[in-house]
Amino acid sequence: MSVEPVIEARGVAKRFTGTQALDDVAFAVAPGEVHALVGENGAGKSTLIKLLGGVYAPDSGEIRVGGAPRRFRDPAEALAAGIVVIPQEIRVVPALTVAENVLLGRLPTRRALGVLPAADRRAMRAQAAELLGRLNLELDPRERVERLGHAERQLVMIARALAHRAQVLILDEPTASLEAREVERLFAVARGLKAKGVGIVFVSHRLDEVIAIADRCTVLRDGRVVEVLPRTALEVERIIQLMTGRDLAELRHPHDRVPGELLMEFEHAAAAPALRTSSVREREVVGLAGLLGSGTTELLQNLFGAGATRASYVLKGERIEIASPADAIERRIGLVPGERSAALVPGLTVRENIVLPNLHRLAGTWRLDTGKVDKLVRTLMDDLDIRPRDPGRPLRELSGGNQQKVVFARWIAGEAAVLLLDEPTHGIDIGAKAHIHRLMRAFAAKGGAIMLSSSEVNEVMAISDRVLAMRQGRLVARLDRGADYTEGTLRKALGG
Amino acid sequence: MKAEAARAGVSAPSFNWLLGQMPLVALVLLIIVASLLSGRFLSGINITNVLMQGAVLTVITIGMTYVIIAGGFDLSVGSVVALSGCVAAMTMVDYGIVPGVLAGIGVGALSGVLNGLIVTKLGVNPFITTLATMVLLRGVTMLVTGARQVPIEESLPATFNDFALERVLGLPYMVWLPVLIFAVCHWLLHHTAYGIRLFATGGNRDAAFLAGIPVDRIKTSAYVLCGTLAGVAGVMLASRVQSGQPTAGVLYELTAIAAVVLGGAALHGGDGKLYKSVIGVFIIVVLSNALNLANVHSYWQQVAIGLVLIAAAAADRLRRR
Numbered sequence: 001m002s003v004e005p006v007i008e009a010r011g012v013a014k015r016f017t018g019t020q021a022l023d024d025v026a027f028a029v030a031p032g033e034v035h036a037l038v039g040e041n042g043a044g045k046s047t048l049i050k051l052l053g054g055v056y057a058p059d060s061g062e063i064r065v066g067g068a069p070r071r072f073r074d075p076a077e078a079l080a081a082g083i084v085v086i087p088q089e090i091r092v093v094p095a096l097t098v099a100e101n102v103l104l105g106r107l108p109t110r111r112a113l114g115v116l117p118a119a120d121r122r123a124m125r126a127q128a129a130e131l132l133g134r135l136n137l138e139l140d141p142r143e144r145v146e147r148l149g150h151a152e153r154q155l156v157m158i159a160r161a162l163a164h165r166a167q168v169l170i171l172d173e174p175t176a177s178l179e180a181r182e183v184e185r186l187f188a189v190a191r192g193l194k195a196k197g198v199g200i201v202f203v204s205h206r207l208d209e210v211i212a213i214a215d216r217c218t219v220l221r222d223g224r225v226v227e228v229l230p231r232t233a234l235e236v237e238r239i240i241q242l243m244t245g246r247d248l249a250e251l252r253h254p255h256d257r258v259p260g261e262l263l264m265e266f267e268h269a270a271a272a273p274a275l276r277t278s279s280v281r282e283r284e285v286v287g288l289a290g291l292l293g294s295g296t297t298e299l300l301q302n303l304f305g306a307g308a309t310r311a312s313y314v315l316k317g318e319r320i321e322i323a324s325p326a327d328a329i330e331r332r333i334g335l336v337p338g339e340r341s342a343a344l345v346p347g348l349t350v351r352e353n354i355v356l357p358n359l360h361r362l363a364g365t366w367r368l369d370t371g372k373v374d375k376l377v378r379t380l381m382d383d384l385d386i387r388p389r390d391p392g393r394p395l396r397e398l399s400g401g402n403q404q405k406v407v408f409a410r411w412i413a414g415e416a417a418v419l420l421l422d423e424p425t426h427g428i429d430i431g432a433k434a435h436i437h438r439l440m441r442a443f444a445a446k447g448g449a450i451m452l453s454s455s456e457v458n459e460v461m462a463i464s465d466r467v468l469a470m471r472q473g474r475l476v477a478r479l480d481r482g483a484d485y486t487e488g489t490l491r492k493a494l495g496g
Numbered sequence: 497m498k499a500e501a502a503r504a505g506v507s508a509p510s511f512n513w514l515l516g517q518m519p520l521v522a523l524v525l526l527i528i529v530a531s532l533l534s535g536r537f538l539s540g541i542n543i544t545n546v547l548m549q550g551a552v553l554t555v556i557t558i559g560m561t562y563v564i565i566a567g568g569f570d571l572s573v574g575s576v577v578a579l580s581g582c583v584a585a586m587t588m589v590d591y592g593i594v595p596g597v598l599a600g601i602g603v604g605a606l607s608g609v610l611n612g613l614i615v616t617k618l619g620v621n622p623f624i625t626t627l628a629t630m631v632l633l634r635g636v637t638m639l640v641t642g643a644r645q646v647p648i649e650e651s652l653p654a655t656f657n658d659f660a661l662e663r664v665l666g667l668p669y670m671v672w673l674p675v676l677i678f679a680v681c682h683w684l685l686h687h688t689a690y691g692i693r694l695f696a697t698g699g700n701r702d703a704a705f706l707a708g709i710p711v712d713r714i715k716t717s718a719y720v721l722c723g724t725l726a727g728v729a730g731v732m733l734a735s736r737v738q739s740g741q742p743t744a745g746v747l748y749e750l751t752a753i754a755a756v757v758l759g760g761a762a763l764h765g766g767d768g769k770l771y772k773s774v775i776g777v778f779i780i781v782v783l784s785n786a787l788n789l790a791n792v793h794s795y796w797q798q799v800a801i802g803l804v805l806i807a808a809a810a811a812d813r814l815r816r817r
Binding site: 304306324325326328329330335337341342343344345346347348352355356357359360362363367368410 | 689700703705707710
């Protein structure tokens with residue numbers, strides 16, 4: 001390489017008790033380069049980011065910034081060297097304005113009455129406006145951040161990175177909670193920074209986005225670099241194969257279910273007349289496609305009795321009223337909510353999290369049949385391959401994919417007939433995703449019915465028997481398997 | 497991520513478990529030091545004295561632990577102790593022991609219902625709610641008693657006082673009652689479906705709701721239990737001092753919360769062990785008893801307890817890191 005990389009890791013290794021998180025890893029970002037970093041959960045992406053960002057020091061090897069070796073004692077030193085990490089969890093101060101958040105840490109001051117140190121609001125607004133302008137963002141510096149959505153808050157963080165004169169911008173799963181239009185805007189911002197010579201590290205599970213934006217892509221597996229792919233070699237199947245070490249064919253499944261009896265039938269208030277009623281059958285997966293905020297989450301929550309109003313629909317030929325999740329659970333309906341944090345209690349054990357909604361079936365009024373519970377939990381942990389195989393482990397110590405399996409396990413334990421799944425593979429790696437897909441197929445094959453909401457068009461198309469498309473709270477289209485069952489048709493219906 | 501999980505998996509649990517036993521270790525050390533400093537500490541009279549002092553506080557702290565695990569907070573228990581003691585004494589004078597005791601405990605249960613309903617139905621923050629009922633119930637106590645202790649003469653049934661004096665197996669009934677209450681509450685909290693629901697409600701309210709748990713009812717139940725036990729504590733105290741004292745129980749709420757914190761429960765809910773809270777109670781009681789025996793002024797005792805509380809909270813932060 002002719003130009004010095006803005007940041008480089010040379011032969012870095014990092015070991016935690018019992019695990020080699022990184023082993024002899026080389027990673028370099030050239031000025032003006034978008035370098036994607038991909039790998040399954042546990043491959044070492046987070047550890048590498050933390051080494052670059054000064055959170056950890058490498059056991060061996062070195063980090064170079066602009067060609068010179070550096071040893072950061074803490075993240076503040078890395079920040080001072082122009083290395084900015086934008087984490088998945090956006091950290092802004094909601095009660096402060098956009099300008100204050102952008103300039104937090106280097107607020108301009110003035111002398112009020114010639115002596116008193118005071119914040120210089122005018123200079124602050126001007127500087128913030130200038131930084132936002134460089135990113136082509138139309139945000140009012142005086143707006144309080146609590147009024148902004150997730151995507152805007154993220155952009156405020158990036159503007160803050162500019163205020164710190166970022167040479168390297170590390171984006172950790174930046175698109176996980178964005179909808180298509182917001183992803184486009186983020187990419188436009190990234191391209192603008194790239195043109196100014198900033199090196200960008202782009203960490204993502206979404207491989208189509210990696211292909212869209214990356215100049216190079218480093219694939220990590222088990223703490224080692226498997227391959228560094230140039231832009232011309234970026235291809236989804238190739239990347240997956242490198243990440244998992246398996247052929248994609250193993251991860252694919254044919255579609256061969258035949259739906260059975262009608263199980264559930266419900267009406268939509270907001271839909272075209274022909275779409276007013278929807279139904280789900282046994283052995284059927286009905287997809288719910290929609291962008292963030294399209295109403296798919298609300299629909300599932302409402303069917304589960306967790307919506308704003310009580311639900312009324314037909315289940316097994318009988319009209320029922322669902323006023324609370326307890327009613328739905330009683331009818332053997334289960335919900336896997338979009339946010340895992342809304343489903344699980346981190347301080348309770350895996351065992352307790354699995355039995356939580358099934359306590360009324362497994363316990364008398366007071367006494368808990370621990371023998372029965374233990375047997376059930378162990379069987380489920382084996383079936384679903386929940387690791388580590390320790391029912392007494394606090395849930396917070398499990399990886400995201402394993403936590404999601406726990407949510408599934410609780411409904412399988414409850415012998416659910418209908419599963420309502422809201423973005424069940426959101427934010428988990430490809431291996432765990434394939435596993436969740438297998439679980440869904442197995443559940444449907446045994447006679448269960450599934451409603452699956454997903455913002456990933458290819459995922460929802462691949463698994464569903466039918467897809468309902470939602471836009472701004474309205475049901476706008478229904479796609480049955482047949483000639484028109486294509487991603488193109490669905491994307492057009494979603495307007496994305 | 498894998499690395500962190502593995503790190504936690506290999507060495508952390510045993511080490512964490514040990515750190516989690518810090519309250520017990522501290523209590524044992526405290527007892528050893530106290531018995532070395534004063535020959536009177538391990539005397540039968542002093543041990544009974546410590547247990548008597550711990551008895552009332554233990555009963556209150558058990559209820560407080562429930563509320564805190566459920567993600568709540570109860571500042572009103574001290575006022576409940578006063579009100580229930582006075583109501584019990586007043587009722588007892590006219591109607592006898594059993595109605596008196598039931599009235600005292602009933603007042604506690606009712607104030608628990610009040611707290612629970614305000615918190616869950618009106619959605620008022622538990623700190624504000626119970627701060628308000630703390631002041632309110634103290635006012636009610638003053639109103640019903642005319643700010644005088646009841647009764648002034650020894651018109652309380654003599655057998656009521658026996659509860660604090662009569663002994664079984666060498667210890668007063670007053671000491672055995674908390675043991676019984678602890679046994680029942682421990683089983684309820686750590687070995688029943690109700691207990692899991694309580695932890696889930698405090699640990700993640702939304703998740704508990706989506707798991708079909710009636711979170712409002714569970715929370716209210718914790719306040720009712722806490723209020724009821726504060727009522728029991730009020731009656732116990734009235735029996736011990738042979739009167740209803742309208743000024744009784746001041747600062748009991750803070751001592752109980754301190755005991756729960758010393759026992760390592762999380763103030764944001766969803767975490768805690770009942771026996772550790774009781775250990776917390778006895779750290780406070782033994783500490784002030786030992787300082788008493790060493791003739792340390794009570795003002796210095798307060799300073800000492802404050803320091804111990806800070807040390808315990810800091811140690812807990814370290815453990816969670």
